[in-house]
Structures are given as structure tokens and as C-alpha cells.
Amino acid sequence: MYNIALFGAGRIGQVHSVNIAAHPDTTLYSVIDPFAENADKLATKYGAKIQTTEEAFADKNVHAVLIASATDTHAELIELAAKAGKAIFCEKPVHLDIERVRQCLKTVEENHVPLFVAFNRRYDPQFRRVRELLSAGNIGKAESLLITSRDPSPPPAEYVKVSGGMFRDMTIHDFDMARFIMGEDPVSVFAQGSNLVDPAIGAAGDIDTAFIVMKFPSGALATISNTRRSGYGYDQRIELHGEKGLLTANNIKENAVEQWNETGCTAAKPEHFFLQRYDAAYKAEWAHFVDVLAGKATPECSGYDGEFALLMADKALESLQTGKEVKF
Amino acid sequence: MYNIALFGAGRIGQVHSVNIAAHPDTTLYSVIDPFAENADKLATKYGAKIQTTEEAFADKNVHAVLIASATDTHAELIELAAKAGKAIFCEKPVHLDIERVRQCLKTVEENHVPLFVAFNRRYDPQFRRVRELLSAGNIGKAESLLITSRDPSPPPAEYVKVSGGMFRDMTIHDFDMARFIMGEDPVSVFAQGSNLVDPAIGAAGDIDTAFIVMKFPSGALATISNTRRSGYGYDQRIELHGEKGLLTANNIKENAVEQWNETGCTAAKPEHFFLQRYDAAYKAEWAHFVDVLAGKATPECSGYDGEFALLMADKALESLQTGKEVKF
Amino acid sequence: MYNIALFGAGRIGQVHSVNIAAHPDTTLYSVIDPFAENADKLATKYGAKIQTTEEAFADKNVHAVLIASATDTHAELIELAAKAGKAIFCEKPVHLDIERVRQCLKTVEENHVPLFVAFNRRYDPQFRRVRELLSAGNIGKAESLLITSRDPSPPPAEYVKVSGGMFRDMTIHDFDMARFIMGEDPVSVFAQGSNLVDPAIGAAGDIDTAFIVMKFPSGALATISNTRRSGYGYDQRIELHGEKGLLTANNIKENAVEQWNETGCTAAKPEHFFLQRYDAAYKAEWAHFVDVLAGKATPECSGYDGEFALLMADKALESLQTGKEVKF
Amino acid sequence: MYNIALFGAGRIGQVHSVNIAAHPDTTLYSVIDPFAENADKLATKYGAKIQTTEEAFADKNVHAVLIASATDTHAELIELAAKAGKAIFCEKPVHLDIERVRQCLKTVEENHVPLFVAFNRRYDPQFRRVRELLSAGNIGKAESLLITSRDPSPPPAEYVKVSGGMFRDMTIHDFDMARFIMGEDPVSVFAQGSNLVDPAIGAAGDIDTAFIVMKFPSGALATISNTRRSGYGYDQRIELHGEKGLLTANNIKENAVEQWNETGCTAAKPEHFFLQRYDAAYKAEWAHFVDVLAGKATPECSGYDGEFALLMADKALESLQTGKEVKF
Incomplete structure (x- = not known):
């Protein structure tokens, strides 16, 4: 069972939380969102923890992160996750500035963590x-x-x-x-x-x-x-x-x-x-990411x-x- | 070229008259309808004669009849046509009484004329x-x-x-x-x-x-x-x-x-x-009947x-x- | 949360078990099937008990039964469930003999339990x-x-x-x-x-x-x-x-x-x-039955x-x- | 009744000849094609004359021309027709060279004849x-x-x-x-x-x-x-x-x-x-051109x-x- 830390409890985070919870091999372990109301709602529904960014990356029980937060936070969260050795599922885009994207991907590469960029279609x-x-x-x-x-x-x-x-x-x-x-x-x-x-x-x-x-x-x-x-x-x-x-x-x-x-x-x-x-695409991409976590893909x-x-x-x-x- | 006498110049007679005129091997030769206005209109449009029933059956130039008149006239017209040796294209039904139908078909058989009952579909x-x-x-x-x-x-x-x-x-x-x-x-x-x-x-x-x-x-x-x-x-x-x-x-x-x-x-x-x-069916059934006239079917x-x-x-x-x- | 005892772990029982488990208000509490292999598989997958028919009906924790067993067992299980005061969801048909159906429905009526006959379509x-x-x-x-x-x-x-x-x-x-x-x-x-x-x-x-x-x-x-x-x-x-x-x-x-x-x-x-x-119909009929359990329908x-x-x-x-x- | 001279008896000329003949207000009057076999076939089928280009333009009985000949002949035929005072129906394009097109259209304008460029679609x-x-x-x-x-x-x-x-x-x-x-x-x-x-x-x-x-x-x-x-x-x-x-x-x-x-x-x-x-478009464009001939459009x-x-x-x-x- 893989424990997932979810960054972002808004509309798209909610979509993913359903699929994380429904997949037999993943658990919604924690929710990180500065907007407490959304985070609480998801945490309560799925029995997940509320964490700060720092707590999530420091937590040895977190196997992977799903980044569904605001676009301008993606690149930094990817880098932090990479440095913390977490597998990464990130909503598109990595960043709106291509130089920043390249810099970020370099960090991912150096840290040898898998990164899935979620082109759901x-x-x-x-x-x-x-x-x-x-x-x-x-x-x-x-x-x-x-x-x-x-x-x-x-x-x-x-x-x-x-x-x-x-x-x-x-x-x-x-x-x-x-x-x-x-x-x-x-x-x-x-x-x-x-x-x-x-x-x-x-x-x-x-x-x-x-x-x-x-x-x-x-x-x-x-x-x-x-x-x-x-x-x-x-x-x-x-x-x-x-x-x-x-x-x-x-x-x-x-x-x-x-x-x-x-x-x-x-x-x-x-x-x-x-x-x-x-709906089916969101489920299927999650299943693929779980295969990545399992080393099957x-x-x-x-x-x-x-x-x-x-x-x-x-x-x-x-x-x-x-x-x-x-x-x- | 086959000369066709058309019985009935109403709605369905008008449909057939277009196809008779358009077919390269048939001519609308005459129109027979007690309602003179309809008959005149068709005769004028296609350069056809106006005839009485008796004239049409006596006319050696008429090769075939197309019966598109009121239902209760079909059987009698079929019998007259058969006796006059004309090939017959008749709108359905032959008659609403099945005994009358059988009697009529017997006359057709005895006179060895082709009879096509127009189930257009x-x-x-x-x-x-x-x-x-x-x-x-x-x-x-x-x-x-x-x-x-x-x-x-x-x-x-x-x-x-x-x-x-x-x-x-x-x-x-x-x-x-x-x-x-x-x-x-x-x-x-x-x-x-x-x-x-x-x-x-x-x-x-x-x-x-x-x-x-x-x-x-x-x-x-x-x-x-x-x-x-x-x-x-x-x-x-x-x-x-x-x-x-x-x-x-x-x-x-x-x-x-x-x-x-x-x-x-x-x-x-x-x-x-x-x-x-x-529309296509009316054209195709007429083409078939012309094949019958030509001895091809x-x-x-x-x-x-x-x-x-x-x-x-x-x-x-x-x-x-x-x-x-x-x-x- | 309603605890459901599932009778029959075959093809259709498996369909229902997914929906029981996925619904926020129901739990697959126990599985009853003489064919142990099927029962074990479902029980393991959903953390459910294996019970005998007698145990299930005697168990106060069972709120409702879902009857997905062989057709010839439906009527008897319905009657036992009714007498045990359990709400009943039964796959069609109640029985192939209409007199037996009527007798069975009488028992249900006398025991004032809700009976849902699952015409899924x-x-x-x-x-x-x-x-x-x-x-x-x-x-x-x-x-x-x-x-x-x-x-x-x-x-x-x-x-x-x-x-x-x-x-x-x-x-x-x-x-x-x-x-x-x-x-x-x-x-x-x-x-x-x-x-x-x-x-x-x-x-x-x-x-x-x-x-x-x-x-x-x-x-x-x-x-x-x-x-x-x-x-x-x-x-x-x-x-x-x-x-x-x-x-x-x-x-x-x-x-x-x-x-x-x-x-x-x-x-x-x-x-x-x-x-x-x-698939959607099976989910929706289960949601309706949960409404019945909740007294909403x-x-x-x-x-x-x-x-x-x-x-x-x-x-x-x-x-x-x-x-x-x-x-x- | 308008007499039409058809230039070009190839595939597209044949399409138009059917529609010219079928329209109540037009007659296929003559066919002009250097390839005699095609011209003969159409002329025979519709009782039309065989003419040379010169004969057609000189013929007072010709009311309009339909130009369906090779593309590189269009512009010259349009000019000749315009000078002869014939209404013109021309298959696209007028010419492949735009300067030649403009020159040709000037001649049409100067001669006040209607020109229809046949964009059939x-x-x-x-x-x-x-x-x-x-x-x-x-x-x-x-x-x-x-x-x-x-x-x-x-x-x-x-x-x-x-x-x-x-x-x-x-x-x-x-x-x-x-x-x-x-x-x-x-x-x-x-x-x-x-x-x-x-x-x-x-x-x-x-x-x-x-x-x-x-x-x-x-x-x-x-x-x-x-x-x-x-x-x-x-x-x-x-x-x-x-x-x-x-x-x-x-x-x-x-x-x-x-x-x-x-x-x-x-x-x-x-x-x-x-x-x-x-097929319907070819018929409809011809009906429009007949309206042009009749001064209705x-x-x-x-x-x-x-x-x-x-x-x-x-x-x-x-x-x-x-x-x-x-x-x-």
C-alpha cells in the first residue's frame, strides 16, 4: 500500500482523492492545502492527516506526492519532492516559464525520482x-x-x-x-x-x-x-x-x-x-502511476x-x- | 418507345407521369380521368391526349396502361385492359374484396397479359x-x-x-x-x-x-x-x-x-x-415495368x-x- | 453504516459486493456461500466475515441481506430474512412458481420488512x-x-x-x-x-x-x-x-x-x-436500497x-x- | 425556351446535358467538341446539332453557352461569347492565371452579358x-x-x-x-x-x-x-x-x-x-442560371x-x- 500526500484540495485535488482512495494499492495519507476548509473536508472524508509542506516531505511514510495545487507552486514542490526522494505525480503544467521547467526537470533527474506529468487525455x-x-x-x-x-x-x-x-x-x-x-x-x-x-x-x-x-x-x-x-x-x-x-x-x-x-x-x-x-481518464492515469510506484512501468x-x-x-x-x- | 395510357391524374398519377415522361423508352400517350381539370393539366404538360376509357382500350397505339385511379375502379380496369391485350401496371390494391381479386386475376391469366401490382417499397x-x-x-x-x-x-x-x-x-x-x-x-x-x-x-x-x-x-x-x-x-x-x-x-x-x-x-x-x-422507388419500379414491356423481365x-x-x-x-x- | 450479509458470491454477487463496499453508508459485513472458494475470495478482498445462513440471520449486527444466490433458494432466504427482521434486497426472481411467490410475499408483509426485488434495468x-x-x-x-x-x-x-x-x-x-x-x-x-x-x-x-x-x-x-x-x-x-x-x-x-x-x-x-x-444501474439500485434502509424511501x-x-x-x-x- | 450551346462533351459536359434537357425551359441546341465521338453521342441522345465554335457564336438561335471544355479554353470562349452577346455559364476556373482572368472579366463587363461561374457546391x-x-x-x-x-x-x-x-x-x-x-x-x-x-x-x-x-x-x-x-x-x-x-x-x-x-x-x-x-447541386445551379436567363436573377x-x-x-x-x- 502506497501512502500519498496530496498537495491541493481544490476541484482537481478532489477528483484525484476519490481515485487514490478507490485504488486497492493506494491510500490518501495526507492533505496539504493552505486553504484549511478544503483540506479538512478531504482529510475527514478519507481519514487522512493534515500536514504542512515541510511535514509531508519529512514524513518517511509518504511514498509519493500528488501535486494538484496552484500552477505557480508546481515547480518548487516538484523540486522539494525530488530532494525528499518522493515519487511525483504533478498536474500540468510544471511551470509557465520554460527555463524554470528545464531547471526543475534537472533537479528531478539528479535525484532519480519518477515524475509523471498528468496529461490526463x-x-x-x-x-x-x-x-x-x-x-x-x-x-x-x-x-x-x-x-x-x-x-x-x-x-x-x-x-x-x-x-x-x-x-x-x-x-x-x-x-x-x-x-x-x-x-x-x-x-x-x-x-x-x-x-x-x-x-x-x-x-x-x-x-x-x-x-x-x-x-x-x-x-x-x-x-x-x-x-x-x-x-x-x-x-x-x-x-x-x-x-x-x-x-x-x-x-x-x-x-x-x-x-x-x-x-x-x-x-x-x-x-x-x-x-x-x-472521469475514466483520471482513473486510468492513476492506475498507471501506481504501476510506476510498483516499478512495473x-x-x-x-x-x-x-x-x-x-x-x-x-x-x-x-x-x-x-x-x-x-x-x- | 412504349405508349402509356394513364388512368387517374390525381396525386399518384402525377408521380407516375413524371417517370413515364422521363424514361427514355416510354411516352405518356394519353390520360383518362373523369375529373377533367387534372387530366387536362397532365395532358398539356406532357403533350398527351385526353381519352375516355373506351377510347384508350380500343386504341392500337396504347401499349400499356397505368392504373392510378380510385381503388374501386382497379379490378374492372384490369379486366378491360387484359381483354384489350394491354400490359398492366396497377397501383395497389387490386380490390378490397379478395374474391373479386381472384376473379380479376383469373381474367388476367386467361388473356396472357403481364400484370404488375405496384408495391413500390x-x-x-x-x-x-x-x-x-x-x-x-x-x-x-x-x-x-x-x-x-x-x-x-x-x-x-x-x-x-x-x-x-x-x-x-x-x-x-x-x-x-x-x-x-x-x-x-x-x-x-x-x-x-x-x-x-x-x-x-x-x-x-x-x-x-x-x-x-x-x-x-x-x-x-x-x-x-x-x-x-x-x-x-x-x-x-x-x-x-x-x-x-x-x-x-x-x-x-x-x-x-x-x-x-x-x-x-x-x-x-x-x-x-x-x-x-x-421517389427513387417510383422511378425504379417504372424501370422494371419497362423491362417487362420489353420482354426482359x-x-x-x-x-x-x-x-x-x-x-x-x-x-x-x-x-x-x-x-x-x-x-x- | 449498514452491515450487509451477502448470500451468493458468484458473478452477480461479486458485482454487488463492489457497490456495497464503494457506498459510503454500507459495509460488506459477511458472505454466505456453500461454495467456499468464492466466499473466501470476496471475504478476503473486502475484510468480510464468512458466515452460515443461520449465523447471518442470528447476527444482530446484520442490518440487511442481499440475496444473490441460486434462484431456487431466493424464496426461502427471503422468508428467513423477513422472520429475522432484516431488510431484503433480492435478485429477481423471487421464485419461478407464482404460488410460492405469493406465499413468500405474505411472510414478508407479516414481518414488516422492506423487500426490494432487483429489476436493475x-x-x-x-x-x-x-x-x-x-x-x-x-x-x-x-x-x-x-x-x-x-x-x-x-x-x-x-x-x-x-x-x-x-x-x-x-x-x-x-x-x-x-x-x-x-x-x-x-x-x-x-x-x-x-x-x-x-x-x-x-x-x-x-x-x-x-x-x-x-x-x-x-x-x-x-x-x-x-x-x-x-x-x-x-x-x-x-x-x-x-x-x-x-x-x-x-x-x-x-x-x-x-x-x-x-x-x-x-x-x-x-x-x-x-x-x-x-454497471451504472447496479450502482443506482444499490443507492436506492440504501435510501430504503435509511427510511428515506x-x-x-x-x-x-x-x-x-x-x-x-x-x-x-x-x-x-x-x-x-x-x-x- | 432557351437554346443552349454546350462547349465540351466530356464527363462534366454530360452531367450538364442531362440537366439542360430535363429543365422545362432549356434545350440542348448544339454541342461543340473537337473530339467528335463525344459530341456525336450527346447530339444524338438529345437531338442537338453539332457546331463549330464559330457557328455557335454566329447562330442567332443560341441564347446561352455552357462552357465545360478544357480549362485552358475557358477564358477565350468567355470572351467570344461575351462579344457575341450570349449569356455565359462557365465551369470553374475562368483561367489559372489571375491577370488573364481579370482581362477576361473586363471583356464580359464591357459587353453586358451575364456570366455565371459554376461553383456547384x-x-x-x-x-x-x-x-x-x-x-x-x-x-x-x-x-x-x-x-x-x-x-x-x-x-x-x-x-x-x-x-x-x-x-x-x-x-x-x-x-x-x-x-x-x-x-x-x-x-x-x-x-x-x-x-x-x-x-x-x-x-x-x-x-x-x-x-x-x-x-x-x-x-x-x-x-x-x-x-x-x-x-x-x-x-x-x-x-x-x-x-x-x-x-x-x-x-x-x-x-x-x-x-x-x-x-x-x-x-x-x-x-x-x-x-x-x-447531383442535386448541378440541377440547382442550372435552375439558377435559367432564372438569370429569364431576368429573374x-x-x-x-x-x-x-x-x-x-x-x-x-x-x-x-x-x-x-x-x-x-x-x-
Whole structure:
């Protein structure tokens, strides 16, 4: 049984706490959160301790940490964990500044601890199946990929201001997905974007609608379509075209009931947002991390993956600002 | 080029006149309809003559007749056509009384003219494809068939009164479809029905909602689901289950556009009614009849098919009235 | 926290044990199964006791029993539980003989214990949504219902021999579903069936393919289409037609990935069988039973529901044998 | 009745001849094609004359010309027709060189004859419906558009060499579609492409796979996904996202039959190629041109539209070559 110290008891920390508790090989050992109310709630629910950061890292009973705290704390917590010899599961991103990410990954490397950067969508059974069918040769060589990723509704402008911008905050998942599906690192990126959804987002210096085009060493292409507001739920699809046909992962809908009447045939809209849509993915990534703890696997999403996705976001931003394709 | 005399210039006669004129080997030669206005309109549009019944049958230039007049005139016109040696295309049914049908078919047989009874749905490309895939062995042996057949909205009670009842008027198409798909004649039928849509239909002694179950010599089963009012267009589907899987012919929708929003994902409803839904079928059945005229084929829907479908309607009515399965 | 004694540690008992353990208000307290290996496995996994039937009923710490043992033990265990004052969750059916069911329900009533008969499909979110949308008036008055229920592959003939026949073993779920959706008890039933799938089933005196037609007091109709072998997974759909349109609950598919190539556009087949398909339903019915234990609800599926579904199976069998509609 | 002179009796000329003949107000008056065999076939079928170019333009009975000849003859034929005072229906493109296009359009303008440039997809009922629902306000303001346009299989390299390149030959339809749907001219374009399908296409200096991103004055974005070889038929879809949701035009499939078995649920693939897919569009565009002849309409697709689509192709090529977004 592995004892897990959870940093961050907010929305995403709560998701993980359920999975930590439900997994037969892990226990939610302690919760660390400066906001005491959230920490207490989780600690009570799962019989966990309340710890400070220092206590958690000093505690020999802690086998691994799950970092689900505010983004700007990730890098430091990773370094402290690495130095304390704890295995690390960290929500993306490691940091919004790529130099800081590299510095942090160096510390991890020097301390020989496993680091899993949680790109949860890689564990979505639908997207994973597309990757597996590609690997199995079902469509031959991959030629073009379309990723549709639309949030149901925009975040508040206050959040946008500290988010690092849409590419680093939202598109980063799609950048990683492109690499996961294609199985190679892109050679160039072009980005085009607009502020159409909420003027406050534009006032905060960000965009809310974008198309991104990438090219890969094989010549294969990928595009990402993003918006901060779909108007019909969380739209998460991919479509992969290869030499022998197409693989497409459709949305998961809220239910399987249709109503037919004078106005047409109406099916449910997509699952509302990531907590529902990626429920299975959160469970599966945790199971993978437990395999890492058990020495049965090495992290499928490594620090390098976290770093490369951020690099793609940075280069996309450069492209948006210059109107040019940017090479890696 | 075959000259066609068209009996009946109403709605269904107009459908056929388009196809007669469009076919490279047929000409709309004359129109016969006591209602002069309709006849004139068609004659003018296609450069056809106006004829009386007597003139049409006496005219050596008429190669074939298409009977699309009122139901109660079909049998007599068939007999007159047979005696005049004209090939016959007749809208279903031959007659609502089965003894009259048999008498009429005897006359046809004695005069050695081809008679095609127009069960148009056999020529629908969707249903035909199901039959062909069954014949090709795609699902192995047929085991059960579900026919869904729902009109968009009920006919006026005046029509219902002279229609022969729902089974002879509407379900007769589905009875024929069951035989067409299964490729065998049923051994028994059970019918259950209700008057739910329009009280005037009940007052006219008829039902408007029904389920019918048939058994075939092979042991295979079929059911028909009927209503006079769907509320969402013309619902025409079949689902055929066999030992190795399922074949299903879905509805043809009004268009391929979907709208996704807060209320769900809405696709178009099915094509409104038979003129739109079976447009391709009307063309294809006419092409078949021209093959019959050319001696390249014998009628795929014969007088026997017309008689058997009516017999099924009669037996279904007997079952509805007695609460018992009726054998053939 | 309610302590649950689980009778039967086989396939379905294992399903329930997961849900008992996962629910915050219930504990798997003990397991009772003459087949020690299964019982040990579950007891070890969940830290439960191994008990004999006598011990379980005598144990004051047991608040409720979950009966998932062999069908022929249900009635006796229900009676013992009722006399011991334990709340009862029982897998369907209570017994295959309706007189025995009535006797058993009488004992339950005399002992004032709650009895939940587990028609799990009532808790399937899809079917429940159809019921709710009907209740909300979305399609007006219900007029006809089609239930499609096809197992992926037939059970062994040995099982068939002791199953009570397809109607009591398999269709019983569909009979209950018809009552659940329509919200009224039927007035008549007609059944037609064949042995098409496996001759051994016919040799055991049973059928494997059936259509059943029911009529309800409102005049509404329902039909059930059954087969023991679909060839494409577990086919569980309902289609409810009302005066203002249609509600349809489609299959839950194994995944949301499609492959398009020269042979067509292929989507996943339905979830393989009931354990996958009704996973959410098993969880939801347990949550309901916990509400019953907490006094927040009375059993939505009562002994009466269990009795009526069996009665429908008996009457359907009578209809199959006589070729007549049978009244209730 | 309008007499039409048809230039070009090849594949696309044959499509138009059917529609000219079928329209109540037009007659196929003459056919002009240096390849006598094709011309004879059409002339015989429709009772048309064989003419030379000079004869056709000198013939007072010719009301309009339909130019479906080789691409490099379009501009000259348009000029001759304009000078002869004939109304002009011309297959796209006017010419592959934009200066030549402009020169040609000047001649048309000076001679005050109507010119319809046949972007047939604007008349596809599906895409038109998307445009109409956008205009009707169904999704609010347009924000992003995805056009998927994939040919079933690549053209021969010989064709590619004289085609003007994929953007001028194939994508030109999608460029026009983007303007048609968005209702505004783009301000910039970026293109990325690869040669993945057939090395002979690369050897001919062309690409066969591309993504194109456009920006519009409103800030709205559009992307086009192209390949010369889908592997599953002709993939022609659009997806338009707006502030209140999504409109999507799906493929038209070869039929509405599905087969479900152990390998999944297989529906038909998309209609094979443009002759089938855009059959309704060809009819509708001809009906529009007849309205132009009758003075009831002005050409919806004008010379300007032809010129702008070509300009987009030119700028896209410039972007592909420079790796930069190109402004209009």
C-alpha cells in the first residue's frame, strides 16, 4: 500500500482523492492545502492527516506526492519532492516559464525520482484507442490529424490573466495530444487566433478562438481547433486520417436517449466538462502511476512531455504574434 | 418507345407521369380521368391526349396502361385492359374484396397479359439492399424482422370509411414487405390494435395504432409496428436479425445538417411522406415495368403478391376481432 | 453504516459486493456461500466475515441481506430474512412458481420488512430518462412501446433446463420494463416464439426467439423482441411512441471510435453483456436500497412488481402454447 | 425556351446535358467538341446539332453557352461569347492565371452579358442550409469554420502537371465555400502542405495533403483540410461554429443500411465522388442560371467570385512557399 500526500484540495485535488482512495494499492495519507476548509473536508472524508509542506516531505511514510495545487507552486514542490526522494505525480503544467521547467526537470533527474506529468487525455479510452488502432496498422501511415477542443464556457478574466494565455493553459493539452497520437515531435507550428467570445479576455491580452497547424518530420500535418465557449458542452474529438482511411473519436454524450418530433431528431449534447468527460481518464492515469510506484512501468508522460508541450505553446504564441510558421 | 395510357391524374398519377415522361423508352400517350381539370393539366404538360376509357382500350397505339385511379375502379380496369391485350401496371390494391381479386386475376391469366401490382417499397434502394445482403448470406439465416411504418398524420375520417380499414389500406404495404424480405409466405398472423390518434377513426370502425406478429415456415418471426400519426414525419424502417447479426434500413432524413446547442444535438426529421421518401422507388419500379414491356423481365410483384398481401390484411383483421392467432 | 450479509458470491454477487463496499453508508459485513472458494475470495478482498445462513440471520449486527444466490433458494432466504427482521434486497426472481411467490410475499408483509426485488434495468439512466421525459409530458400520452432485448449468445442447455424458460428467465426483465415505462399494468398478452438459435434449447423444451405483444388499459400497446443470440453484443433498446413524437434509448457502445474505409464506416458494437451495460444501474439500485434502509424511501421495485412480472411470463407462456391472447 | 450551346462533351459536359434537357425551359441546341465521338453521342441522345465554335457564336438561335471544355479554353470562349452577346455559364476556373482572368472579366463587363461561374457546391442543399441557418441567426455570429474536403483517390500525375496545382484545382472549391458560408472576404491565409499520397504528384511539383487557415475581417477563422485520397469515398463536410452553437453538414452516404455484427456496426461510406455527391447541386445551379436567363436573377456566383477564389489559391501557394501568413 502506497501512502500519498496530496498537495491541493481544490476541484482537481478532489477528483484525484476519490481515485487514490478507490485504488486497492493506494491510500490518501495526507492533505496539504493552505486553504484549511478544503483540506479538512478531504482529510475527514478519507481519514487522512493534515500536514504542512515541510511535514509531508519529512514524513518517511509518504511514498509519493500528488501535486494538484496552484500552477505557480508546481515547480518548487516538484523540486522539494525530488530532494525528499518522493515519487511525483504533478498536474500540468510544471511551470509557465520554460527555463524554470528545464531547471526543475534537472533537479528531478539528479535525484532519480519518477515524475509523471498528468496529461490526463492520453488516458481517455477513446483517444487511446485511436492511438492503438494506428499502431496496429488499421489506417496505414498517419497523414493528417484534426483535434477539436472546445470548452463549454469561458473562464473569468481574472483567471485568464494568470493562466499564461490560452495556448499554455488550454491548448497545451491538445499540443500533447498531437504528439501522443502522431508518435513524433512536430517540426513547425503556425497559429492564428481571435478574441471573439469575451471582450474581457481580449482586454487581458489573450485570445479565445484559435486554429493551429503543425507539421511533423514524416510530412504529416495536424490542426487544432479551439474555442473557450462551445455553446453545447465540452467538445473533445479527434479525427486521424491515414493512407487507408480514417479513425475518429466522437464525443461522449450525456445520455443515449433521443427525442424525435416536429423540430427534428434531438440527441443529448456532449458531457458538460472535463470532470465528467475524463472521469475514466483520471482513473486510468492513476492506475498507471501506481504501476510506476510498483516499478512495473516508467512514466508514460514524462517531464520531457511536459516541457515539449509548453515549448509548443510558446512557439505557437510566437507564430500568432509574427504571422509566421515557427520551427522547432 | 412504349405508349402509356394513364388512368387517374390525381396525386399518384402525377408521380407516375413524371417517370413515364422521363424514361427514355416510354411516352405518356394519353390520360383518362373523369375529373377533367387534372387530366387536362397532365395532358398539356406532357403533350398527351385526353381519352375516355373506351377510347384508350380500343386504341392500337396504347401499349400499356397505368392504373392510378380510385381503388374501386382497379379490378374492372384490369379486366378491360387484359381483354384489350394491354400490359398492366396497377397501383395497389387490386380490390378490397379478395374474391373479386381472384376473379380479376383469373381474367388476367386467361388473356396472357403481364400484370404488375405496384408495391413500390420493394423498389426502395434501402429495403432492397437489406434483401440483397440477406440473399448474399451476410447475416446467415433470417430469424426476426421488425417493420416500423408510421404515417406522419392521419387521413380524414371520410377517407378511412372507404379505405377498407388500416390493415388493407396502410399495413398492406408492410405485409408485402415482410414477404419480400423473408422470401417466404407466413403461416400465421396475430394482430393487436387501438384507436388512439383520432376518435373519428374509431367512430368509423377502424383502428390507428397496431402491432402485428407473423410466423413463417422456417420458424422466423416478423412484427409490424403501425401508427397513423408519428408526429415527426414518415417513419419507414426495417430491422432484420439473422444468425450472424443485424441489417437495418434507417430513415432517409430531410437533410444532413445538424445543429448542436444547449438543448442538444438536433438532426433533421425523416422525409415528410411517401412522395419524397419513395421517389427513387417510383422511378425504379417504372424501370422494371419497362423491362417487362420489353420482354426482359416478368413482373416481380405479381397478381399473386397483391392477393396474398390482401389475404394477410383480412386474416389480421380476423385476429384483431377474435384475439387469436390466425393460420393461413 | 449498514452491515450487509451477502448470500451468493458468484458473478452477480461479486458485482454487488463492489457497490456495497464503494457506498459510503454500507459495509460488506459477511458472505454466505456453500461454495467456499468464492466466499473466501470476496471475504478476503473486502475484510468480510464468512458466515452460515443461520449465523447471518442470528447476527444482530446484520442490518440487511442481499440475496444473490441460486434462484431456487431466493424464496426461502427471503422468508428467513423477513422472520429475522432484516431488510431484503433480492435478485429477481423471487421464485419461478407464482404460488410460492405469493406465499413468500405474505411472510414478508407479516414481518414488516422492506423487500426490494432487483429489476436493475429500471435504474439504467437511459431507460429511466425515457420514463422521466414521458412523465414530463415531452411526447404527450404514450401510445406504443418497442423493447428490443437480445443477449449476445445463448446460455448452455443445462442452464436453460432449470431456468423456468425464456419468458421467466430473460423476458421477465422486459415485462417489468414495459410496466415501468407505461406506468400501468397490461390487460392482455400474446406471445409467439421459435427455437432457431440452438437445437439443444428446443430439446430442453424452450424457445430462443420471441415476439410478445401487450395491451394496456389506456389502449396503448407494447411489443418485446427477444433473442438469445444477437451476434453483435448485448442489444438493449427501447422506443416509446407518443402523441407528440418518439423517445428512444439507444445502445451504449463499447467505445466512441469509428473507422472509415473502403468497406464503410464502422462504429463499435454494443457493450458486450449486462455486467458492462448495466454497471451504472447496479450502482443506482444499490443507492436506492440504501435510501430504503435509511427510511428515506420505500422500495420502488416491490414484491408486487416481482410477482406481476412473473405473472406476465406465465401468461405469455400460456399464449405461446394456445395461440391466443391471454387476459390478466 | 432557351437554346443552349454546350462547349465540351466530356464527363462534366454530360452531367450538364442531362440537366439542360430535363429543365422545362432549356434545350440542348448544339454541342461543340473537337473530339467528335463525344459530341456525336450527346447530339444524338438529345437531338442537338453539332457546331463549330464559330457557328455557335454566329447562330442567332443560341441564347446561352455552357462552357465545360478544357480549362485552358475557358477564358477565350468567355470572351467570344461575351462579344457575341450570349449569356455565359462557365465551369470553374475562368483561367489559372489571375491577370488573364481579370482581362477576361473586363471583356464580359464591357459587353453586358451575364456570366455565371459554376461553383456547384454553393448549390448543395446541405451547405446552403448551413448558410441559411446562419443567416437566420440560429447560431449567432459565425466564429470558426472547418471545411473537410477529401477526394476518394488521386488524379494521374499527367493531370496534376496541367492542373495549376492542388490549390487552384481542388482547394479552389473550398476557398469559395469559405467565402460563401462566412459572407465576407478573408484578410489573410496560411497554408501548410505535404506530398504523402503519391510520389508522382510530388515529382510533378505539387502537394496532395494540406491544411489552410484563413482569417476574416470580423475576426472569424476558417480552416480547410484537404487530401487527394481519403480511402473511404468523397468526404465533403463543413462545421460552422458560432456564438450560440454549431451547424454541421455531414456526408451523404451511399445508402441508409447498417450491418451489425461481431466486428462492429457498419454504415455505408460517403457517396463515391462529385457526380453522385453533387447531383442535386448541378440541377440547382442550372435552375439558377435559367432564372438569370429569364431576368429573374443575377448570377449568384459572378466573375468576381471566380477571380477571388483563384486569388486565394495564389496567396495560399505563396504562403506554402514562404511559411508566412499572406494578407489580401
